[in-house]
Amino acid sequence: MPVDQSNLIPQLYRQEFSKMVALICSRFGVDQIDAAEDVVSETFLAAAETWGLKGVPDNPVGWLYRVAKNNTLNGLKHERVFRQKVKRELVKGSSSSIEPQLDISPENITDSQLRMLFAVCHPSIPVEAQVSLALRVLCGFTIDEIAQALLTTKANINKRLYRAKEKLRQSGVTLTLPDDVGMNERLDAVLITVYLLFNEGYYSASPDKLLRKDLCLEAMRLAYLLTEYRGGSGKAIVRPDVYSLLALMCFQASRLEARVDAAGRLVLYEQQDSGLWNTELINRGNSFFIKACDAGALSRYHLEAAIAWWHTQQGDSREKWENILMLYNRLLMLAYSPIAALNRAYAYARVYGKEAAIPEAEGLELTGNLFYHSLLGELYLGVDEGKAVGHFEQALELASTEAERAVISRKIGSCRRS
Amino acid sequence: MKEFALIFRVPSGLGAEVSPAEMQERMTFWMNWMGGIAAKDRLVNSGNRLGVKDSKWVGANGVVSDGPYTEVKEFINGYIVVRAENGDEAAELAKGCPILLGGVGKVEVRPLVAPDNNE
Secondary structure, rough: OOOOOOHHHHHHHHHHHHHHHHHHHHHOOHHHHHHHHHHHHHHHHHHHHHHHHHOOOOOHHHHHHHHHHHHHHHHHHHOOHHHHHHHHEEEEEEEOOOOOOOOOOOHHHHHHHHHHHHHHHOOOOOOHHHHHHHHHHHHOHHHHHHHHHOOOOOOHHHHHHHHHHHHHHHOOOOOOEEEEEEHHHHHHHHHHHHHHHHHHHHHHOOOOOHHHHHEEEEEEEEHHHOOOOOOOOEEEEEOHHHHHHHHHHHHHHHOOOOEOOOOEEEEOOOHOOHHOOOHHHHHHHHHHHHHHHHHHOHHHHHHHHHHHHHHHOOOOHHHHHHHHHHOOOOOOOOOOHHHHHHHHHHHHHHHHHHHHHHHHHOOOOOOOHHHHHHHHHHHHHHOHHHHHHHHHHHHHHOOOHHHHHHHHHHHHHHHHHH | OOEEEEEEEOOOOOOOOOOOHHHHHHHHHHHHHHHHHHHHHEEEEEEEEOOOOOOOOEHHHHHEEEOOOOOOOEEEEEEEEEEEEOHHHHHHHHOOOHOOOOOOOEEEEOOOOOOOOOO
């Protein structure tokens, strides 16, 4: 396969930056994260210069790791780290080697990414900061890209990253994987962050379609990484909700192409061209879901995956919406969330009709929530146009992005015409 | 907000045969009712259904007899726990309960007593 030279370095940066940082940190401590990022950035700068002059080496990835390794070890010799960490080991005489080592085998790269994933999702770090930190040190997004994806400023992202790294240092988080006892609780936190990361991409109002897709795929990669973890005894993590989260993300991601049109506008589910749904992702989701259900456990991700599965089914049948409604009932009984409550009311309308669903929706008392007013606007269409317009207008005021306003304005326009 | 138990009471002797389709329908009613309460963030606990088979009546002096149904006119067949500002609001939530559909069941609304409540 010919390598696209013009795009090679950005591609490698996205692909390898985070792995290299994780690798260095897992050897020298997560408190060295800034130093590690500097070393890796310098390595990429060196690549840009050297490859520009001498041409791209046969194995560019290998080149990067070799140079990063040398830069790290050279840098460390003059560093406080070396004095404090490595020298102590040397004095103890436990090691026959005078040089500190950096293992760049594929197994160790995977392992250090996992360690980094658990460190980033440490409960001491606010969730919002976890997402930014994950994008930076696990997904290799640039500060610019993170700001764009999360629709905020670079200064904001820098602040979040700074605070998150401070927390990592202060809380003494280490890059060791939790033991079997601590694993369950820590894994809960990891799954929440990974799902949040996915949703940031999936529901992001950022106009950059590729960036949003990358974010979703990165979240899926991180979840997949969890399936490769082997505990101390060499056993895989068999928590079924890791697989149900993967299934959920595959089912959702199967509609990534269909839910945005060429002009970057959001296409609602009912109007999507199901020919654009990605059947390969649906199939992968199915096989993850089978694994998730093997163990007989039931988590919120199982229920959400089942709901997402029904959405991959083309066409409208009463059976489809009855099942979706039942699943939302069960999901809400397990854990309340406003968005699940609103989706349930929508499913209720699809099964029992708009008029029956209006009291269900109004009973939610979510005044001031954009989706609450959009839903009620939708339900009142054809029932009471005046109330429909009223709710759409409230939604229009609450909408924060151009894409949302465009969808709602079209709705109001169609009410007025009818 | 306070917590209330909604207790489902039905008259005894309603042993009528129910077809699988009817059972499915009843289950749907129950799921929609409880899902609706959960959607308002008012469900504290999905509670339990209480069975009939293998139930016992235990009296003083170690007297144990089968099922209470010859002695009482109605029995409790389940409960859930909800969150509400007051009894009236809890009663509002109870109004949609499928136990009422046959016209004979009742829902008893009882506040849960907090440990520090000495009323």
